[in-house]
Amino acid sequence: MHMPQPNTTAPRTQSIILDAAEHQFARFGYHKVTMEEIALDAGLKKASLYYYFPTKDELLEAVVGRKRDEFRQKVDKLLGQEAPSHERIKAYARIRLEYFDELIALRMYESRPIARNRPVLKEMFLHHSQQELEWLTRLFLDGGRNGEFEVRSAGRVAALYLHIMQGLRLRYMRTLEDNGFDPEVAAQSRREFGAVTEIFLKGIEIRTAGGGERNGPAAK
Amino acid sequence: MHMPQPNTTAPRTQSIILDAAEHQFARFGYHKVTMEEIALDAGLKKASLYYYFPTKDELLEAVVGRKRDEFRQKVDKLLGQEAPSHERIKAYARIRLEYFDELIALRMYESRPIARNRPVLKEMFLHHSQQELEWLTRLFLDGGRNGEFEVRSAGRVAALYLHIMQGLRLRYMRTLEDNGFDPEVAAQSRREFGAVTEIFLKGIEIRTAGGGERNGPAAK
DNA sequence: TCTCGACCAAACTACCAATATAGTCGAAAC
DNA sequence: GTTTCGACTATATTGGTAGTTTGGTCGAGA
Numbered sequence: 001m002h003m004p005q006p007n008t009t010a011p012r013t014q015s016i017i018l019d020a021a022e023h024q025f026a027r028f029g030y031h032k033v034t035m036e037e038i039a040l041d042a043g044l045k046k047a048s049l050y051y052y053f054p055t056k057d058e059l060l061e062a063v064v065g066r067k068r069d070e071f072r073q074k075v076d077k078l079l080g081q082e083a084p085s086h087e088r089i090k091a092y093a094r095i096r097l098e099y100f101d102e103l104i105a106l107r108m109y110e111s112r113p114i115a116r117n118r119p120v121l122k123e124m125f126l127h128h129s130q131q132e133l134e135w136l137t138r139l140f141l142d143g144g145r146n147g148e149f150e151v152r153s154a155g156r157v158a159a160l161y162l163h164i165m166q167g168l169r170l171r172y173m174r175t176l177e178d179n180g181f182d183p184e185v186a187a188q189s190r191r192e193f194g195a196v197t198e199i200f201l202k203g204i205e206i207r208t209a210g211g212g213e214r215n216g217p218a219a220k
Numbered sequence: 221m222h223m224p225q226p227n228t229t230a231p232r233t234q235s236i237i238l239d240a241a242e243h244q245f246a247r248f249g250y251h252k253v254t255m256e257e258i259a260l261d262a263g264l265k266k267a268s269l270y271y272y273f274p275t276k277d278e279l280l281e282a283v284v285g286r287k288r289d290e291f292r293q294k295v296d297k298l299l300g301q302e303a304p305s306h307e308r309i310k311a312y313a314r315i316r317l318e319y320f321d322e323l324i325a326l327r328m329y330e331s332r333p334i335a336r337n338r339p340v341l342k343e344m345f346l347h348h349s350q351q352e353l354e355w356l357t358r359l360f361l362d363g364g365r366n367g368e369f370e371v372r373s374a375g376r377v378a379a380l381y382l383h384i385m386q387g388l389r390l391r392y393m394r395t396l397e398d399n400g401f402d403p404e405v406a407a408q409s410r411r412e413f414g415a416v417t418e419i420f421l422k423g424i425e426i427r428t429a430g431g432g433e434r435n436g437p438a439a440k
Numbered sequence: 441t442c443t444c445g446a447c448c449a450a451a452c453t454a455c456c457a458a459t460a461t462a463g464t465c466g467a468a469a470c
Numbered sequence: 471g472t473t474t475c476g477a478c479t480a481t482a483t484t485g486g487t488a489g490t491t492t493g494g495t496c497g498a499g500a
Contacts, residue, residue, distance in 0.1 A: 013442085034492060047495085048443050056493065160415055167387025170394065195380055203423030233473085254461060265475055267464085276462065443500075452491070460483070469474070 014052055017042045021063050022106065029107035030060060057120050064108065064121065068128060071099040075135055085143030086201045092139065093165070093197045096132075097190060100169060109173050129166075133158055140204075149204045161200055168193060234272055237262045242283050242326065249327035250280060277340050284328065284341065288348060291319040295355055305363030306421045312359065313385070313417045316352075317410060320389060329393050349382070356382055360424075369424045381420055388413060 020042035024033040035056055039046040053059040074095045078088055103109065108121075136158035144151035151157045172189045179185070240262035244253040255276055259266045273279040294315045298308055323329065328341075356378035364371040371377045392409045399405070 035494085036492080045444050046493090047445080050494065051442065054494090156415075160412060160419065163388060163391060163412060164384055164416060167389075167391040168383060169387075170390040171383060171387040174390065192380065192383060195376075196384060199380065199423035200419060201423070203419035203421070207427055255463085256461080264473095266462090267476080268474055270463065271473065274463090441500100444498085446496090446498105448493105448495075450491105450493080452489105454489080455487085456485105457487105458483105458485080460481105462479105462481080464479075465477090467475090470472080 013042075013044075017044070017049060017052055017059070018063055018066060021059055022066075025060070025063065025106050035059075057118060060118065061120050061124065063106065064103070064124065067099065067102050067106075068124075071095065072131075079135065079138065085139055085146065085148050086205070089136075089139050089143070089161075089201060090194075090197055092135070093193060096165065097193055104173070104176070109176075129162070132162055136162055143204075147206060149201075150206045151204060157204060161197075164196060164200065165193070168196065233262075233264075237264070237269060237272055237279070238283055238286060241279055242286075245280070245283065245326050249330050255279075277338060280338070281340050281344065283326065284323070284344065287319065287322050287326075288344075291315065292351075299355065299358065305359055305366065305368050306425070309356075309359050309363070309381075309421060310414075310417055312355070313413060316385065317413055324393070324396070330397070349386075352382055353378055363424075367426060369421075370426045371424060377424060381417075384416060384420065385413070388416065 017038070021033075021038050024038050024041055027033075035049055036046045038059070039049045042049070049059070053062065075092065078091055078095065081088060083091075133155070137155045140149060140151050140157045140161075141154035143149040144154055149157075168189075172185075175185060175189075237258070241253075241258050244258050244261055247253075255269055256266045258279070259269050262269070269279070273282060295312065298311055298315065301308060303311075353375070357375045360369060360371050360377045360381075361374035363369040364374055369377075388409075395405060395409075
């Protein structure tokens, strides 16, 4: 509700706390970290934290919010660019991947409780999902307008693509839970996201010339 | 290990028990059902169950196994058919959807424990996943051979498609957990599976003629 | 405006007793 | 030999509770 305005200048206490919280969450996960530990990491005493963040939930929200804002900034830049839609969508996929990797690093998705039980985050993610749908709708709409794609309804296609991505992410998270992190699997998964995006875009592409004119190498 | 051979004739006790178990699992889920209740439902006493099934786990396995066998039978029939690969893959998607709907009806996926903690099922699903990959690989391979698809590696494409389907299923299961069953959402999800399959197939399709020759209505 | 030590109440943990239930066994009915 | 059962046990689950942790408050002071 009433958050102290973060000065746009050097690392204010506010952002020091956020850094500490992020650091601790990344190391042990939301539930295993106490407010006291975060305070210590930030060079404060616990009570001081409460001057800046009224609850642990809101601290978490702020940490995630910061990540999300960075993501949004990148997307805004992307949406403003002049480039073929399929290129921008591929770029979007890459940016999105980075974003979720950061959230995963924050142990945001570990063992249900965190993201599921916290109503704050639940709403936040829901809202973010909505936001993503709008962005993607716009991208697919553009692609439809300039004749790249055959889209009956950009909203539906965007939802389809978003749901595929969300599903693959879920699948990846499950393997994470079961087998722990494995850089090999992570890389594999990353490639898979790219490949699926490629195929999806080809699937809605309008091919004007006869035969198969490839306009980009599918893999490395 | 030593299971009494089920006669291929009328409903033997064996299958009566399976029916009862299926019925009870569907109503309350594996954990909330006691062997005694299943026995009662089958018109027996508990100890009689143990003559046919040495453990509750194996009873569960048998119930799921029956479903899986039905699924396999349908797939075998499908694989033997002479039809364009894309048609057979779409048919496969439909059959697969039915199969998982049945497992969901059995509350196989409710609140982690059931499928995750039971090593029997875990292995069973893993094995089944492998099996599916083989089937799909064959289907995509056929499509590649007869010039329908452009597939560099049928195995990779099959894995991609399978993972998309598994991901969407996971996503759907999550909404199930959160909001409970809703026929509207279920229908929506079903349509989504179909639409994604369509787009995926178009994405790897080889279009010989110039322009866009549609060979099937995408949506009703 | 910002920091802190001391305090409280609610949540979580550890533990144990009571219950429930998967699984066993010997005997009997078919 | 096949199928059923009543009575039994050992293990897992549940409910309750005492003890500890920890999120959050407050008033004093810098």
